[in-house]
Amino acid sequence: MNDTTTGRTERADVAIVGAGPAGLAAAVAAAESGAAVVLVDAAAQPGGQFWRHRPEGIVQERDGRGHHGWKTYLDLRARFDAGRERGQITYLPGLQVWMAEKDDAGFTLRTTPTVAGPVGGPAVAARRLILSPGGYDRQLPVPGWDLPGVMAAGGIQAFLKGNGSLPGRRFVIAGTGPFLLPVAAGIAEAGGQVVAVLESSSPAAWLPHLGAAAGVPEKALEGAEYAAVFARHRIPYRTRNVVTEVLGSGSRGSSRVTAVRSAKVDAKGKVRPGTERGYADVDVVGFGWGFTPQMELPLSLGAETRLDADGSLVGVVNERQESSVPGLFLAGEVTGVGGAKLAVLEGLAAGAAAAARDDAARAAPGLHAMARHRRFAEAMHRAHPVPAGWQEWLTPATVVCRCEEVTAGQITEAREMLEARDARTIKSFTRAGMGWCQGRVCGFAAACLGQGPAAPPSAESLSSAARRPLAAPVGIGELAALEPSDS
Numbered sequence: 001m002n003d004t005t006t007g008r009t010e011r012a013d014v015a016i017v018g019a020g021p022a023g024l025a026a027a028v029a030a031a032e033s034g035a036a037v038v039l040v041d042a043a044a045q046p047g048g049q050f051w052r053h054r055p056e057g058i059v060q061e062r063d064g065r066g067h068h069g070w071k072t073y074l075d076l077r078a079r080f081d082a083g084r085e086r087g088q089i090t091y092l093p094g095l096q097v098w099m100a101e102k103d104d105a106g107f108t109l110r111t112t113p114t115v116a117g118p119v120g121g122p123a124v125a126a127r128r129l130i131l132s133p134g135g136y137d138r139q140l141p142v143p144g145w146d147l148p149g150v151m152a153a154g155g156i157q158a159f160l161k162g163n164g165s166l167p168g169r170r171f172v173i174a175g176t177g178p179f180l181l182p183v184a185a186g187i188a189e190a191g192g193q194v195v196a197v198l199e200s201s202s203p204a205a206w207l208p209h210l211g212a213a214a215g216v217p218e219k220a221l222e223g224a225e226y227a228a229v230f231a232r233h234r235i236p237y238r239t240r241n242v243v244t245e246v247l248g249s250g251s252r253g254s255s256r257v258t259a260v261r262s263a264k265v266d267a268k269g270k271v272r273p274g275t276e277r278g279y280a281d282v283d284v285v286g287f288g289w290g291f292t293p294q295m296e297l298p299l300s301l302g303a304e305t306r307l308d309a310d311g312s313l314v315g316v317v318n319e320r321q322e323s324s325v326p327g328l329f330l331a332g333e334v335t336g337v338g339g340a341k342l343a344v345l346e347g348l349a350a351g352a353a354a355a356a357r358d359d360a361a362r363a364a365p366g367l368h369a370m371a372r373h374r375r376f377a378e379a380m381h382r383a384h385p386v387p388a389g390w391q392e393w394l395t396p397a398t399v400v401c402r403c404e405e406v407t408a409g410q411i412t413e414a415r416e417m418l419e420a421r422d423a424r425t426i427k428s429f430t431r432a433g434m435g436w437c438q439g440r441v442c443g444f445a446a447a448c449l450g451q452g453p454a455a456p457p458s459a460e461s462l463s464s465a466a467r468r469p470l471a472a473p474v475g476i477g478e479l480a481a482l483e484p485s486d487s
Helices: 021-032 070-085 153-163 182-190 203-214 217-232 296-299 340-354 366-383 407-419 423-430 443-451 459-467 476-481
Strands: 010-017 037-041 089-092 095-103 106-113 123-131 135-137 149-153 170-175 193-199 238-239 241-249 256-264 277-278 285-286 292-294 303-309 313-314 326-331 399-401
Touching: 010 021, 010 089, 010 106, 010 241, 010 340, 021 037, 021 340, 037 123, 037 256, 070 089, 089 153, 089 459, 095 296, 135 153, 135 182, 149 182, 153 170, 153 182, 170 241, 170 256, 182 193, 182 217, 182 285, 203 217, 203 366, 241 285, 241 423, 256 285, 256 292, 285 366, 292 313, 292 340, 303 459, 313 459, 340 366, 399 407, 399 443, 407 423, 407 443, 423 459, 443 459
Parallel strands: 010 037, 010 123, 037 089, 123 326, 149 285, 170 193, 170 285, 193 238
Antiparallel strands: 095 106, 106 123, 135 292, 193 241, 241 256, 256 277, 303 313
């Protein structure tokens, strides 16, 4: 089957989507097991968001400053490059997969350039498919979060890693989870000033999970490194604190962040009266409330899903990382957010299994290590939950969907007056999630608002929001060029 936009189809034993820790490991494992591999990735070079680094044609970052697990990356990268030199790995960077199909022969992927061009990308056909699409920062709206200068915490880190510079001068980092620590530490080490890190949870929330934490001692060492950076740069770290409003100045169209208001909260996220305070002269606010896996492709192929401990929709897999769809393997955030080390372990297992090396996928050391990291991930999610009372921080005028400028009041009205309680119905009645990002930024918050105060979204609601006929923007010319039997 050819893609008529380019007239080219790449064929392999195993196709892989994503070149982050999981996808890179899967490619190496599959190739070293004797399979022919095609790896498709939206970025211009391997590494994903975790190992994002400056363009290799300009800067060679062999010291790995600002990265954890850099030795693991260098090892995987060397084996990946060796596989390419042997002709076992075909690497297709700068391409997004906008459609995945399955038939008796296996899987077919439709690709399009990440940067729009006059022609589309090649098709990819393979007997087996590994999806490692990663995830993106989960966001919760607050008044003023639509001002210029508000970024996802991961966006700030990506800006720093990809450009070697900072997007501002004075930062407030807020949300929950260990990821806030490397973001703030990276800013400080790069010369920025972190006015405060506001963590909604409390260290005491880890007490029921000390056993799971003890199973991954390297995490404690990472925490100690960040603590040293915080002490050296005198970064205030305030627990049970949240940003309740982002303030800006300037006329409409030219306003931007200038300050934030914060408050202490209880264990359920309810603001404690009298604890409000402000932070002035702030030009960047970074929010991070965990991560949301990219589920478009697994859902389009019919993979079974479940709700993870953090409320995310994730794919269900067996010990070989195979999904409910025969021949479809999932690795990394798409099976549950658990960090780069777990993603690498899952990628190695998926790659070996997809290349029909079942014995390697069932090796006890790998399974035991994955189990330890999964226990830690569950503990992390339970110690750093999205605060149940976060909806009380909103006003009716708070923008929830920034693309379509849909407010919290409009979504609440649709829920109460029109019974719009799932993400898809909310989208139909209010246009929330109908913009350029297709709900990737506002989808979780809109689904929560549809359920009502303090109620988490259901798996059905999240699934309806993530299930799309096209997984990425694609030019109308590429659709028109498909043969009738392919459409």
